Amino acid sequence: MTATLSETATLTKIDIRNVTKDFEVRDTGGAFTALRGVSLDVREGEFLTLVGPSGCGKSTLLDLVAGLTGPTAGEITIDGTPITGPGLDRGIVFQQYALFPWRTALANVVFGLEAKGVPRREREGRAREYLGLVGLTGFEERYPHELSGGMRQRVAIARSLAFDPDVLLMDEPFAALDAQTRESLQEELLGIWGKTGKTVIFITHGIDEAVYLGQRVAVMTSRPGRIKEVVDVSFDSREGDLRADPRFGEYRHHIWTLLRDEVAAAVVQERKVAVPRG
Amino acid sequence: MADVQTGTRRAAGPRDTVWREPAGIGQTRRARPEVVRVASKAIRKSAAIVLLLALWEVLPRLEVFDPVFVPPLSENLAAWYDLLLSGQLLEHFQASLTRSLAGFGLAIVLAIPLGLLIGWYTPVADLLMPLLELFRNTSAVALLPVFILVLGLGETSKITFVLYACSWPILLNTVSGVKTVEPLLIKSARSMGLGPIRLFQKVILPAAVPTIFTGVRLAGAYSILVLLFAEMVGAKAGLGYLIQDSQSSFRITDMYAGIITISVLGLLFNLLLLTVERRFSTWRT
Numbered sequence: 297m298t299a300t301l302s303e304t305a306t307l308t309k310i311d312i313r314n315v316t317k318d319f320e321v322r323d324t325g326g327a328f329t330a331l332r333g334v335s336l337d338v339r340e341g342e343f344l345t346l347v348g349p350s351g352c353g354k355s356t357l358l359d360l361v362a363g364l365t366g367p368t369a370g371e372i373t374i375d376g377t378p379i380t381g382p383g384l385d386r387g388i389v390f391q392q393y394a395l396f397p398w399r400t401a402l403a404n405v406v407f408g409l410e411a412k413g414v415p416r417r418e419r420e421g422r423a424r425e426y427l428g429l430v431g432l433t434g435f436e437e438r439y440p441h442e443l444s445g446g447m448r449q450r451v452a453i454a455r456s457l458a459f460d461p462d463v464l465l466m467d468e469p470f471a472a473l474d475a476q477t478r479e480s481l482q483e484e485l486l487g488i489w490g491k492t493g494k495t496v497i498f499i500t501h502g503i504d505e506a507v508y509l510g511q512r513v514a515v516m517t518s519r520p521g522r523i524k525e526v527v528d529v530s531f532d533s534r535e536g537d538l539r540a541d542p543r544f545g546e547y548r549h550h551i552w553t554l555l556r557d558e559v560a561a562a563v564v565q566e567r568k569v570a571v572p573r574g
Numbered sequence: 575m576a577d578v579q580t581g582t583r584r585a586a587g588p589r590d591t592v593w594r595e596p597a598g599i600g601q602t603r604r605a606r607p608e609v610v611r612v613a614s615k616a617i618r619k620s621a622a623i624v625l626l627l628a629l630w631e632v633l634p635r636l637e638v639f640d641p642v643f644v645p646p647l648s649e650n651l652a653a654w655y656d657l658l659l660s661g662q663l664l665e666h667f668q669a670s671l672t673r674s675l676a677g678f679g680l681a682i683v684l685a686i687p688l689g690l691l692i693g694w695y696t697p698v699a700d701l702l703m704p705l706l707e708l709f710r711n712t713s714a715v716a717l718l719p720v721f722i723l724v725l726g727l728g729e730t731s732k733i734t735f736v737l738y739a740c741s742w743p744i745l746l747n748t749v750s751g752v753k754t755v756e757p758l759l760i761k762s763a764r765s766m767g768l769g770p771i772r773l774f775q776k777v778i779l780p781a782a783v784p785t786i787f788t789g790v791r792l793a794g795a796y797s798i799l800v801l802l803f804a805e806m807v808g809a810k811a812g813l814g815y816l817i818q819d820s821q822s823s824f825r826i827t828d829m830y831a832g833i834i835t836i837s838v839l840g841l842l843f844n845l846l847l848l849t850v851e852r853r854f855s856t857w858r859t
Contacts, residue, residue, distance in 0.1 A: 362765050363765075364761065364764060364765060381767075382764055382765045382766070382767050383767055384766060384767050386765075387765075387766075388762065388765045390758060390761075390762060392758055394758045394759055394761070394762035396759060396777070396780070396781075397781075397857045397858065398780045398781070398783075398857040398858075399857075407763075407766070407776070408766055410776075411763075411766040411767055411768055411772075412766075439856075439857050440857075441857065459766070
């Protein structure tokens with residue numbers, strides 16, 4: 297209803313409106329505020345990266361969008377409908393892969409299809425197709441412990457893509473990988489995003505990664521997290537080494553400046569009191 | 575055999591990025607020395623047992639041990655063979671195995687569902703855990719007289735006794751198997767919209783299977799250990815009875831024949847359960 301008023305050229309996919317999230321502190325009975333008054337709209341089909349100092353509530357925000365927890369105040373809508381719980385219209389990729397170790401790569405991808413209720417006959421073919429998309433043809437029968445970290449994360453990405461969600465939520469998915477694997481996965485992710493047209497929210501603590509991947513970079517403040525600024529990132533051409541583009545350096549520096557004070561504040565906070573990561 | 579696999583592993587990155595090379599590569603490398611390696615390993619692994627058996631034969635003959643109380647191995651084996659031919663051994667063996675398996679089987683059937691309930695539903699855990707904690711720390715052996723008083727000297731008291739002793743490892747492992755499922759896996763499954771029942775069926779249960787099975791294997795060993803005790807206290811058949819009865823009527827070689835049978839039985843049973851356990855937990859490495 298409000299969409300008609302503020303509507304620009306692009307459609308809003310996810311609307312985060314004035315969201316606050318408090319957690320109860322078990323020992324003291326008090327509450328601690330992870331997010332305060334976060335507002336952000338994510339456009340249909342865009343690649344949005346989210347950076348912020350550690351403990352600023354990035355992951356909490358992702359959990360809220362995923363529907364794994366509910367906000368204390370405010371509202372999050374997807375396609376105009378409030379989010380009330382988890383759903384297969386959103387797929388999550390976790391930093392630690394979260395693959396089921398007793399299932400093969402193929403069976404892990406099939407898991408999401410079972411959850412969605414895809415007919416048994418179609419599951420395997422579709423799972424193979426998505427494993428192929430992430431470059432894992434020939435590894436279908438491997439168990440997660442038989443795969444490298446990069447390959448595990450590919451399986452996890454294939455699992456989230458296979459049930460065909462509109463939105464992909466990625467929580468520092470490449471943080472545990474070595475630099476080379478990370479860069480090749482970043483490139484492949486952009487390729488997959490281009491092919492599938494998903495809306496992606498990608499959390500990272502790497503400024504380079506945020507600038508490289510995101511069409512927009514949302515910068516968060518230290519706890520309680522708010523959106524400090526949303527930076528539009530655009531390059532004349534993405535050909536060649538993007539990281540060598542002078543504009544890459546400018547974006548990088550701008551975001552670094554935005555983050556610097558927040559990181560300093562976060563460090564002070566962490567020294568004062570041990571808080572749950574988020 | 576286990577170290578064959580680690581031999582073909584290599585580290586691919588700084589952080590648990592270990593993966594196995596295709597099977598073919600490793601096989602060509604270990605084709606020839608395999609026979610030698612297996613043979614030398616077999617010798618190393620059996621040396622201590624062979625030595626024990628040899629000493630058992632020689633020391634009594636040299637009268638280092640009194641051959642009346644510790645007869646040489648060969649005499650014990652001859653007695654074992656006589657017992658086998660007369661059919662007595664089979665009778666005792668059957669009696670023991672039936673009781674063990676009955677108690678063990680009942681323990682599996684009762685303790686696994688109970689453990690799943692306790693592990694999954696906190697109110698059930700709150701209600702039952704204090705009671706279970708009390709009984710767990712009460713030795714099964716201390717309760718044997720009670721079982722005999724209440725259930726008599728027959729099969730029921732013995733099977734119940736085995737059931738009681740076997741239930742603990744299965745129950746406690748099942749509870750911990752359910753409780754220690756990686757929270758991230760649960761979160762991941764929840765994010766895909768799985769409700770509590772399917773979450774349990776597709777995530778909790780398969781994740782807990784290896785831990786549960788470790789409990790089952792422990793219980794298997796207990797089933798034979800504790801039964802023997804019950805049979806020594808009061809029975810008319812069974813390997814425990816055979817051992818006790820032979821000793822008190824001074825048929826010393828028969829006593830050792832019974833002891834040898836029970837230790838081989840225990841070994842084989844454990845081996846069988848280990849094999850099954852491996853099948854259930856190939857993914858846990």
